[in-house]
Amino acid sequence: MSCPAVTAYATAPFRPRPIVSIGAGGIVHDAHLPAYRKAGFTVAGIYDLDRDKAGALARQFGIPRVYASLAEAAAEAPAEAVFDIAVPAAALAEIVAALPEGRAVLLQKPLGESREEAERLVALCHQKHLRAAVNFQLRHAPNMLAARALLAGGALGDLHAMEARVNVYMPWHLWSFLLPHPRVEILYHSIHYLDLFRSFLGEPRSVYAKTTRHPAAAEMSPTRSAIILDYGDDVFAVITASHGNRSGRAQQESFIRWEGTRGMMVAQMGVNLNYPAGEPDTLAYCTLDNGAPSWRTVALAGNWFPDAFIGSMASVMRWADDSSQPAPTAVEDACRTMALVEAAYASSAAGGRHV
Numbered sequence: 179m180s181c182p183a184v185t186a187y188a189t190a191p192f193r194p195r196p197i198v199s200i201g202a203g204g205i206v207h208d209a210h211l212p213a214y215r216k217a218g219f220t221v222a223g224i225y226d227l228d229r230d231k232a233g234a235l236a237r238q239f240g241i242p243r244v245y246a247s248l249a250e251a252a253a254e255a256p257a258e259a260v261f262d263i264a265v266p267a268a269a270l271a272e273i274v275a276a277l278p279e280g281r282a283v284l285l286q287k288p289l290g291e292s293r294e295e296a297e298r299l300v301a302l303c304h305q306k307h308l309r310a311a312v313n314f315q316l317r318h319a320p321n322m323l324a325a326r327a328l329l330a331g332g333a334l335g336d337l338h339a340m341e342a343r344v345n346v347y348m349p350w351h352l353w354s355f356l357l358p359h360p361r362v363e364i365l366y367h368s369i370h371y372l373d374l375f376r377s378f379l380g381e382p383r384s385v386y387a388k389t390t391r392h393p394a395a396a397e398m399s400p401t402r403s404a405i406i407l408d409y410g411d412d413v414f415a416v417i418t419a420s421h422g423n424r425s426g427r428a429q430q431e432s433f434i435r436w437e438g439t440r441g442m443m444v445a446q447m448g449v450n451l452n453y454p455a456g457e458p459d460t461l462a463y464c465t466l467d468n469g470a471p472s473w474r475t476v477a478l479a480g481n482w483f484p485d486a487f488i489g490s491m492a493s494v495m496r497w498a499d500d501s502s503q504p505a506p507t508a509v510e511d512a513c514r515t516m517a518l519v520e521a522a523y524a525s526s527a528a529g530g531r532h533v
């Protein structure tokens with residue numbers, strides 16, 4: 179398979195722009211604002227339907243302005259600001275519609291609740307001349323950037339297998355909007371892996387999937403999934419994600435594994451192991467060139483949470499300055515990840531071949 183371009187993944191903007199946050203929920207508290215503080219980005223203002231939540235985050239992170247309404251945020255945001263939208267997907271269209279034309283925007287995943295909604299959102303972004311990207315920040319995690327560089331440098335030879343394995347306890351109750359939602363696991367979690375696989379392997383020919391409920395979350399839509407991406411007969415590409423494992427750390431796992439003709443690489447995604455506090459991310463690789471496999475650990479400059487969130491915002495800031503450098507997860511690209519989500523749900527509903 180072809181190696182991905184490492185340079186597409188900005189870790190810093192040409193020049194930082196102010197940020198206006200729309201949404202003051204868990205992910206803004208846990209990752210967006212800590213990342214921006216670490217990067218030295220200025221958050222100029224914040225708005226949430228729940229004004230108390232916006233006020234609390236403003237106090238905690240020293241944000242000077244709490245907007246009273248979406249219209250006020252849209253009208254009074256600094257001219258160069260990036261709108262950083264982190265709300266449930268169902269609210270995206272209404273918010274994008276209210277933004278001023280021609281602005282830079284970062285939207286939390288998923289891009290709507292279906293492929294159809296994603297396509298409508300892309301059309302809306304075009305109509306408003308927005309430079310809009312989706313916050314698929316896993317691509318920017320330090321271990322994923324290092325993995326991309328190793329592959330591009332040829333350390334593993336030709337890539338022929340990629341596997342995501344997540345078997346953890348996920349505290350779904352943190353997202354009250356998900357509890358009644360008809361689509362949970364693939365749309366809100368495995369979507370990160372579908373997007374990551376596309377970024378390493380390109381577009382698959384087709385998708386096989388089954389998504390099922392877990393008894394510990396029986397009131398919810400399915401929270402565990404097995405997904406096979408079909409890249410032909412010579413590539414193994416599999417995602418399994420199951421979120422009800424309360425057996426303790428020893429039997430929980432959260433990693434991506436790549437296999438090439440000359441070596442293997444494994445990246446732990448620590449945040450899933452104790453969400454959202456997490457454990458550290460890791461990356462180790464082995465080469466098979468000289469007889470016995472020899473494993474090395476790669477020193478990393480941070481973790482998925484919060485460091486990857488610097489990169490996704492930096493890539494939008496760069497795009498805002500230079501139209502020839504669209505963010506790698508621009509809405510048009512994100513729409514293709516949404517197509518995989520839709521295909522996975524369709525495959526699960528259609529069922530397998532009868533025996």
Ligand SMILES: NC(=O)c1ccc[n+]([C@@H]2O[C@H](COP(=O)([O-])OP(=O)(O)OC[C@H]3O[C@@H](n4cnc5c(N)ncnc54)[C@H](O)[C@@H]3O)[C@@H](O)[C@H]2O)c1
Pocket residue numbers: 200201202203204205206225226227228231264265266267269272273286287288313315352353354355366
């Ligand atoms: N790694 C990741 O990329 C990651 C992780 C967690 C959540 N998320 C995404 O971030 C989004 C928000 O998740 P969360 O964990 O913060 O959820 P949350 O429930 O903690 O917060 C959502 C916030 O959005 C606000 N809100 C809802 N509708 C709004 C509207 N129309 N205008 C303004 N505010 C509105 C709510 O009042 C709430 O404060 C979700 O789409 C989720 O998929 C992404």
